[in-house]
Amino acid sequence: xxxxxxxxxxxxxxxxxxxxxxxxxxxxxxxxxxxxxxxxxxxxxxxxxxxxxxxxxxxxxxxxxxxxxxxxxxxxxxxxxxxxxxxxxxxxxxxxxxxxxxxxxxxxxxxxxxxxxxxxxxxxxxxxxxxxxxxxxxxxxxxxxxxxxxxxxxxxxxxxxxxxxxxxxxxxxxxxxxxxxxxxxxxxxxxxxxxxxxxxxxxxxxxxxxxxxxxxxxxxxxxxxxxxxxxxxxxxxxxxxxxxxxxxxx
Amino acid sequence: xxxxxxxxxxxxxxxxxxxxxxxxxxxxxxxxxxxxxxxxxxxxxxxxxxxxxxxxxxxxxxxxxxxxxxxxxxxxxxxxxxxxxxxxxxxxxxxxxxxxxxxxxxxxxxxxxxxxxxxxxxxxxxxxxxxxxxxxxxxxxxxxxxxxxxxxxxxxxxxxxxxxxxxxxxxxxxxxxxxxxxxxxxxxxxxxxxxxxxxxxxxxxxxxxxxxxxxxxxxxxxxxxxxxxxxxxxxxxxxxxxxxxxxxxxxxxxxxxxxxxxxxxxxxxxxxxxxxx
Numbered sequence: 001x002x003x004x005x006x007x008x009x010x011x012x013x014x015x016x017x018x019x020x021x022x023x024x025x026x027x028x029x030x031x032x033x034x035x036x037x038x039x040x041x042x043x044x045x046x047x048x049x050x051x052x053x054x055x056x057x058x059x060x061x062x063x064x065x066x067x068x069x070x071x072x073x074x075x076x077x078x079x080x081x082x083x084x085x086x087x088x089x090x091x092x093x094x095x096x097x098x099x100x101x102x103x104x105x106x107x108x109x110x111x112x113x114x115x116x117x118x119x120x121x122x123x124x125x126x127x128x129x130x131x132x133x134x135x136x137x138x139x140x141x142x143x144x145x146x147x148x149x150x151x152x153x154x155x156x157x158x159x160x161x162x163x164x165x166x167x168x169x170x171x172x173x174x175x176x177x178x179x180x181x182x183x184x185x186x187x188x189x190x191x192x193x194x195x196x197x198x199x200x201x202x203x204x205x206x207x208x209x210x211x212x213x214x215x216x217x218x219x220x221x222x223x224x225x226x227x228x229x230x231x232x233x234x235x236x237x238x239x240x241x242x243x244x245x246x247x248x249x250x
Numbered sequence: 251x252x253x254x255x256x257x258x259x260x261x262x263x264x265x266x267x268x269x270x271x272x273x274x275x276x277x278x279x280x281x282x283x284x285x286x287x288x289x290x291x292x293x294x295x296x297x298x299x300x301x302x303x304x305x306x307x308x309x310x311x312x313x314x315x316x317x318x319x320x321x322x323x324x325x326x327x328x329x330x331x332x333x334x335x336x337x338x339x340x341x342x343x344x345x346x347x348x349x350x351x352x353x354x355x356x357x358x359x360x361x362x363x364x365x366x367x368x369x370x371x372x373x374x375x376x377x378x379x380x381x382x383x384x385x386x387x388x389x390x391x392x393x394x395x396x397x398x399x400x401x402x403x404x405x406x407x408x409x410x411x412x413x414x415x416x417x418x419x420x421x422x423x424x425x426x427x428x429x430x431x432x433x434x435x436x437x438x439x440x441x442x443x444x445x446x447x448x449x450x451x452x453x454x455x456x457x458x459x460x461x462x463x464x465x466x467x468x469x470x471x472x473x474x475x476x477x478x479x480x481x482x483x484x485x486x487x488x489x490x491x492x493x494x495x496x497x498x499x500x501x502x503x504x505x506x507x508x509x510x511x512x513x514x515x516x517x518x519x520x521x522x523x524x525x526x527x
Contacts, residue, residue: 052420089413093472095470105423114406
């Protein structure tokens, strides 16, 4: 089903230190897998937080599923996976099952209650990601890779149409990281879920993403990966080595 | 005096009933506050309660009547802490510190000007659960039902914001609204708890049951149940020990809570040795 999932027009964001994003205009179509890359402080995380309403937009506009962000209420269409190490309090007493269940709250009206079929959905999602055996573990007892999969399960348990991931593999070893990216690519392909992925891992972008957004406060490049690989601007942005690595893997 | 004899006194029955209700409120809310790193909000609001009680005494409003003055002031102060945190670019502890200082200084100034009611005011510092009146028990019961009903209705939202504000927001939960509910319920509980353990020891009643439950709980609901169990049993045990050993009830309740916490830490070391490093 075609459709525009994300639209921004001249979107800018500012912190006290000054502008972090300037005049960002991008469109993300249904089924796209967009890799968002750029140097540290280039505004990658700020962009996705602005799109999710977590950071104020100072000028310009953003739409999700065709609805202006201020009026957007269909949060059940979105799954969000932040950098997990920032997020999780190691003494938080919830089990994996309870934590994944939080992802279903966006589908519920007041008073929010999980029913039997919700618990079955949670177990099905855990099984799909190969972590059903962790169901009764506390989240503080998990390894980095396990925790990341649990938070991914939380993000997809509501069957979202848009999955937003902010440097999800920052704390993972290379093997776990590769498995994680393969999992995201599967979700994108098999469920048709649109993916926005912020990462420093240019290799993963090259292997899995269909589009690339290169940010450095402004959009320096946005288009398909093939366009990017043929673009003469690429080597000046990434350097020849990275250029070779990314386009070769793609 | 034996146990049955102790329990036959009306004032002890009232103390036990009110104490259990207040401890139930404090320990359940305490789990959310500790996990949201707002543990000291109880302390801050207790200091505001001190200031507001000084105003009530100046207006010659005593016992249950003083709640009519304290409650609106403490409710406003709790929202003030939230606004300072959200809009004032202050961390939660700094906002609590500011509001706390305002409350205690207002109380001290009023106590100094009023002179004659200093002794009454001092009784609020350390609480006097054994002097609790029937109408205060009724107020505690009504508030307990109301607060527990709201906690039940908003359980998943409170759970979600305790886990992560950011994720809760992206799940469509109005986090500022749920935060406001949490601090308002805490404010109500603190005003009630003042009579039980006094202003100086309220934070122990909010923090200790949650801290103990966090050592042992395997699940969020279990954590809340364990905290509630400790809160209620510490009040019952504390009051009985205080009468039998002729000790101050408030401090005894707090000491029982701290013993529970020590026991929970030891039990955790025995049951889950891998998680203790």
